[in-house]
Each structure stands twice: as structure tokens, then as C-alpha cells.
Amino acid sequence: MNEGTTAGIATALGIFRVQPGIPVGQAFDEVSLLLGCVRDLSEMGDESIAPATMVALRYLSAMAKALMNDLEVARNQSR
DSSP: OOOOBOOSOOEETTTEEOOTTOBHHHHHHHHHHHHHHHHHHHTTOGGGOOHHHHHHHHHHHHHHHHHHHHHHHHHHHTO
């Protein structure tokens, strides 16, 4: 069974776009890694989060959201 692929239309921060044709399983693995990084960085505590860490959190979470949005588009297109 073909599990589907990314649609390649979602963007993050207006400068990154999800590549089309990435297998769904691989895309979910990448989302999991991105969200794990977001979780780890955000658990550092407010007093120890440097401005660069906040920027990293913004980029990582935006990329994870774009990938999830793209997977949703691909899922709806396959119906």
C-alpha cells in the first residue's frame, strides 16, 4: 500500500517550503525530531533561554507546523 507523499505547498516563515514527494512516514519522523528539539529547548527554563534559543524555537516550531500542514493537505488530496 502506498502511504502517500507530501504535497509540497506548505511554507514556514515565508522562506521555507516543504519538498513535494517525501514519503509520509519519513515526514512524520522529521516532525517528531523537530518537536523533540522544541520540547528540549523549551524545558531549559525561562531564565536560561538565550535570545538565540528563542529564535531556534521559532524556526523549529514553524518548520514542524509547515510539515504537518503539508501532510494534512496531502491527506485531503488523496481522498
